Amino acid sequence: MSDSTRTLKVFQQGFNYSQDGRGNRLVLHLQGCNMHCPWCSNPEGMPTRGALMTEKEWLTESSCPKGAVRNGLLDRSLCENCADIPCTGLRQKGIRLSCKDYPVEELADRCARSAPMFFDGGGVTLTGGEISLQFDAVRELLILLGERGIHRAIETNGSHPHLGELIPLVDQWIMDIKHYDDETHRKWTGVSNRQVLENLAIVAARHRDVLLRIPLIPGFNSAPEDAEGFAKVLEPHIRGKMIPVELLSYHEFGKIKWAQCGKPYTMPPEKISPETVAHFERVLNGHGITCIHT
Ligand code: SF4
Numbered sequence: 001m002s003d004s005t006r007t008l009k010v011f012q013q014g015f016n017y018s019q020d021g022r023g024n025r026l027v028l029h030l031q032g033c034n035m036h037c038p039w040c041s042n043p044e045g046m047p048t049r050g051a052l053m054t055e056k057e058w059l060t061e062s063s064c065p066k067g068a069v070r071n072g073l074l075d076r077s078l079c080e081n082c083a084d085i086p087c088t089g090l091r092q093k094g095i096r097l098s099c100k101d102y103p104v105e106e107l108a109d110r111c112a113r114s115a116p117m118f119f120d121g122g123g124v125t126l127t128g129g130e131i132s133l134q135f136d137a138v139r140e141l142l143i144l145l146g147e148r149g150i151h152r153a154i155e156t157n158g159s160h161p162h163l164g165e166l167i168p169l170v171d172q173w174i175m176d177i178k179h180y181d182d183e184t185h186r187k188w189t190g191v192s193n194r195q196v197l198e199n200l201a202i203v204a205a206r207h208r209d210v211l212l213r214i215p216l217i218p219g220f221n222s223a224p225e226d227a228e229g230f231a232k233v234l235e236p237h238i239r240g241k242m243i244p245v246e247l248l249s250y251h252e253f254g255k256i257k258w259a260q261c262g263k264p265y266t267m268p269p270e271k272i273s274p275e276t277v278a279h280f281e282r283v284l285n286g287h288g289i290t291c292i293h294t
Helices: 104-113 131-145 163-170 180-191 194-206 223-238 255-260 274-286
Strands: 009-018 024-030 052-053 095-097 100-103 123-127 150-154 170-177 211-217 245-251
Touching: 009 104, 009 123, 024 131, 052 104, 052 163, 052 255, 100 163, 131 150, 131 245, 150 163, 163 194, 170 194, 180 211, 194 211, 194 223, 211 223, 211 274, 245 274
Parallel strands: 024 123, 123 150, 150 170, 170 211, 211 245
Antiparallel strands: 009 024, 009 100, 052 095
16 A cells, blocks of 8 residues: 555546557646647647646637637636636636546556556656656556556657666566757757667666657658668667667647647648658668567
């Protein structure tokens, strides 16, 4: 038994099959991210305290007790200094906070009640946002899930300096490698890739079940020469090991949520072609790296 009083901010949860770890999985999306990738499909998961999301059809002056809604628009500059955010306590559909706080033990018990769904080797996946922004509570949840015999996967952007401490608590480790070049990584995500590559070396050496992911993004990392750039960075760590690389093609599924969060969506309307994916696969294979795509 844990006597923890810690809570986790969760902005989305639900089952999926084999998308974020093997088998049937309960996927918990944890609030907060230290990167600000403009292609993110879950922008509401970025702010650590949660994002105010609006529904245009339901947004009226009565949605905000402090008068921040006028002519069907929310003046978010007024929200910045609004400490008690009373709008989120109203029964309404116009404005909501992206996340809720859950006691860690309650989450672990809820996951345990879902155990019959994991009959095919599935389990629980913690993803984000970025899980490591709630590091202590995540560590505690992983311990509690382990005590309950539940398979644990995490999906991380790899940037936390103490990420390696979680290795013994995780059964499947999924990590993004967004760009091989530090300057480009920093320019687009706001964060250096140095710690990511250090964590890649640690995890590749010490964890037996790792999946790497490259999100292929137009204008960022999907030019033909980028395939060789990724291969050179990845090869020393994963050649000869059972560490596959999953190529994920950019999509616009999150676009509507950028608008609901009051943020502009700046990605161009381009797609990743099957030829681009095939080229990356060919180049990575040539360096002894196995690719999968879903
Ligand atoms: S946070 Fe909510 S209550 Fe506060 S100003 Fe914004 S809409 Fe109004």
